[in-house]
Each structure stands twice: as C-alpha cells, then as structure tokens.
C-alpha cells in the first residue's frame with residue numbers, strides 16, 4: 001500500500017461536499033471534467049484579489065507578478081510532462097481541442113500535401129478527428145484509422161500497411177470511452193522508423209499517471225487543465241522546440257507578433273507566436289496549483305490506486321448484474337484507465353443517467369464525442385462512469401445500488 | 412425508498428409504451444410519406460410514416476431508437492392521432508407542446524384539469540416538463556409529425 005489517501009483528496013474538494021436530491025453527491029464524471037481542490041480555487045482567487053493585470057510588457061508591480069504567474073506556470077507544465085526543451089516548448093491554448101486544431105492548421109497546413117496520410121485511431125475523440133477532416137478539405141490529405149478490435153484495444157495486425165505514407169500518427173493515450181491505455185511508446189517507435197511524427201492526446205492521461213513526453217516518444221502532446229483538477233478555459237500544446245520554431249503562427253493579433261508594419265508582420269519567437277490576444281491568466285494560476293497538488297499526491301501512487309479501484313469496480317459490475325450491465329471496454333484493469341462505459345440491457349443510457357441522478361450519482365450519457373467508436377460497436381450512446389483521485393469504493397457501491405434501481409424500474 | 416419526482420417522469424403508462432411500443436413498423440411510400448427526426452443530445456432517431464386520405468390521418472408507423480421518453484412519447488402520439496381528422500391532429504400537437512412548455516414558462520401556462528382530461532393517456536407525459544433536458548426527447552416525435560403533415564397535406 002502506498003501513502004496515497006483518496007479521502008484526504010475528497011476533503012480538499014469542496015464540490016464533493018454537495019448534497020444532490022437529498023444525498024451526498026457521487027461524482028463519477030471525471031473523464032468529462034475533474035472537480036478542483038480548494039488549492040486551485042484559492043490560487044485563482046488570490047490571483048484576482050492581489051495580482052491581476054494583463055501579462056507582458058507591463059512595468060508596474062502587479063503586471064510583473066501576473067507575468068510571473070503566467071510564465072512560471074509554463075515552466076511548471078514543462079517539468080510536469082518532462083519537456084526536454086523546457087518552458088519554450090509549452091504553448092497555452094483554450095483546451096485539448098484547440099491544441100489539435102493548432103497542430104492541424106499550423107504544422108499540418110504547412111507540411112502536409114495531397115496524398116499525405118494522417119493516421120488516427122477508431123477510438124479518438126472528435127477533437128483528434130475533425131481538425132484532420134477539415135485539413136483534408138483544403139489540402140487533400142488522407143485520414144486513415146487504426147481499427148479497434150473486439151477486445152476494445154487497437155487492432156495492430158495491419159499496422160505496417162497502415163503506416164504506409166504516414167506523416168503523422170495522432171492517437172489518444174487513454175480512450176475517454178473505453179478506458180483503454182494505448183501502447184503509445186511502441187507505436188511511436190514504429191511511426192518514427194517510417195519517418196512520421198507522433199501527436200498524443202493526453203487529455204485522459206495527465207491526471208491519472210506520470211506523463212513523460214520522452215518516454216512516450218511524442219512529438220506533440222495535447223491536454224486540458226480542467227481534466228487534471230484545474231480550471232476550464234486553459235489547455236496545453238507541447239511540441240518539440242524545433243517543430244514549434246518552424247511552425248507558422250495560428251491565430252493572428254496582439255501578443256503573437258515581433259513587429260507589425262503597413263506591409264506585413266513578423267511573428268514573435270517562442271510559444272508567444274501561438275498565443276494571440278490576452279490569454280487565460282488566472283487559469284494558469286489554477287493550473288499551477290493543480291500541477292503542484294497532483295505532484296504532492298504522487299501520480300504513480302494515484303495510478304496504482306486507481307488501478308485497484310477500477311479492477312474492483314469491473315469485478316463487481318460483472319458479478320452483480322448477471323450480464324445485464326455490460327462494460328464497453330477492456331474487462332480487466334491491465335493497461336486501462338478508470339473509465340467505465342456502461343450498456344444496460346433494455347435501459348437507454350439517458351434513462352440510466354436520469355435514475356442515477358436521483359441518487360446523486362453523476363454519470364454522463366451520450367456518445368462522448370467519439371461517434372466513429374460508438375458506430376464500431378453498434379451503440380448510439382453509453383452511460384459513462386469515470387474516476388478521479390478522489391473516487392473511492394463507496395462511489396462504486398452507490399453506483400451499483402442506483403443501477404439496480406434503474407434495471408428494476410425498466411424490466 | 413421513494414424515487415421522488417422520478418415517479419412523475421416514469422409513469423406506468425410511459426413505461427408500458429416504452430416496453431411495448433404501439434404502431435411500430437413502416438408503411439409503403441407512397442402512398443405514405445416518411446420523415447426522419449433526430450435528437451443529437453441522446454442520439455434518438457425516429458422514422459415516421461403517415462398516410463393521409465381525405466383530410467384524415469388514416470395510418471401511422473414509427474421506427475428508430477431512443478430513450479424511454481422519446482419512445483413512449485412517439486408510441487402514445489401514434490395512438491392519439493391515428494384515424495383522426497388533420498385539424499384535430501394539429502390541435503393535439505399544439506396541446507401537447509403547450510404541456511411541455513410548462514416547465515419553462517411557469518404554472519400560469521399549465522393546461523387546466525379540463526385540458527388534461529381531453530389529452531387522455533398523453534397526460535402521462537406531463538411530468539417530463541419538470542425535466543428540462545428531457546423535453547426534447549418527448550417532443551421529437553411531435554415535431555417530426557408536424558413535418559410529416561406539412562409534406563403529406565401541405566394545405567391542411
């Protein structure tokens with residue numbers, strides 16, 4: 001056993017003290033968004049109470065302090081994901097979705113030509129599909145999919161053929177529907193052998209295990225602050241320094257330029273080139289607190305804990321419902337995150353979620369922005385329960401009790 | 412234990428129509444018209460077939476999939492409108508939609524007891540109005556029916 005204690009985390013998260021429909025909240029929607037600890041909320045409060053000013057080019061004290069918060073967070077993010085080139089490799093975006101759009105519109109549009117292949121997987125979030133389709137419309141690239149097998153893992157039997165002509169392999173570290181953790185490092189090595197670059201969607205990874213871009217073999221990494229105990233409105237794109245240096249700017253405006261003349265402009269150097277306009281500043285204060293909080297928990301301990309929690313939950317869901325509740329995802333916790341997509345026979349996911357809400361249980365019904373994957377398994381939707389570092393076995397007890405009511409009500 | 416207002420949402424008639432939907436299936440097109448309805452929120456999809464003769468909705472069938480509320484609502488609707496003159500069908504659509512907007516506009520707009528009585532089994536869906544996100548599930552079939560009527564009998 002490790003020293004990690006989820007109950008201490010629970011005590012730190014104010015929202016988990018709420019009562020919903022006369023019951024204590026059972027928050028099982030961390031794959032959508034995690035709920036922040038007090039440290040994150042207070043960091044943002046403190047920022048607005050004491051330091052707020054616009055960043056960069058300020059001369060007065062609070063402007064310098066705001067800039068220190070903003071740039072200091074960049075350095076913390078770099079350390080958090082092991083960015084070899086440090087803070088200069090960290091671009092702040094709005095969220096994971098914007099990070100992928102930035103890769104597609106900047107690196108993609110500048111480097112990809114008709115016939116070039118972007119290889120994604122059938123389990124991607126729309127954030128890592130639609131930007132490539134949009135780029136396809138303007139450049140004629142091919143968007144190819146690695147299929148998902150009946151075991152809910154990538155089917156790599158044809159991977160050599162699939163890698164033909166690939167310029168970018170863009171894939172998720174952990175599926176937000178299946179929970180599947182993909183063998184990113186091994187696939188990245190294969191892609192690099194073929195001369196392709198590798199982009200990793202770490203949205204479902206960063207709050208649940210240690211993330212190291214070098215170990216992953218990534219060239220780009222995308223994630224959102226709000227899925228790692230931080231605030232909404234802030235995301236990260238990490239890219240290797242030489243890639244960022246060669247990439248053209250994304251959005252244009254203030255902050256991203258070195259010079260503007262009547263005949264044109266010169267983009268800024270470094271990450272600023274991709275950060276047009278006033279950025280989310282308070283949110284970086286929140287992200288910084290979230291990173292420090294996660295680091296204080298110890299993410300490998302969190303990973304070990306969530307692994308056990310997921311293993312027990314899978315066994316119980318399998319045992320309690322005699323096959324009536326099917327988990328759409330790997331049956332064991334091996335190489336798997338704490339995302340449990342449920343298909344309840346005879347009960348629509350929307351109804352499952354509605355009944356669960358009556359018990360204060362927060363799960364998400366829907367396609368989870370992964371429609372190609374849902375189609376693959378012939379599902380319109382699932383009811384998804386997902387864990388964070390504050391999730392405990394009692395959450396699973398309440399979930400199972402509520403599911404029993406849902407099943408009884410509709411049979 | 413009491414499931415509180417959940418019982419209001421999932422009335423026995425609603426669950427019955429969900430488990431055993433009426434008028435499921437398809438009709439040959441033509442003479443029927445076929446219109447599809449879609450609710451992106453929960454992925455509900457319905458295909459509605461209606462046949463109109465001499466100003467009367469003579470037959471109706473539904474296929475597709477969705478949550479209990481959308482399925483029960485379409486089943487209850489099919490029973491309520493089948494064999495009715497179009498004027499009556501349109502009036503029923505209006506009354507049903509009015510019942511669904513109560514949650515948004517407050518009790519003033521609530522249908523009177525007399526109104527509810529004329530709605531028959533449809534009144535079982537009244538509880539949906541208290542669950543704003545589910546209203547779209549309940550109205551999907553009805554909006555699709557309006558569309559189908561516009562196609563089948565543009566002047567009526």
Ligand SMILES: Cc1ncc(COP(=O)(O)O)c(C=O)c1O
Nearest residue numbers: 095096097125127176203204224
């Ligand atoms: C795997 C994955 N990728 C991308 C996203 C998109 O994240 P965001 O909505 O923060 O851009 C999500 C979250 O919904 C996700 O789970």
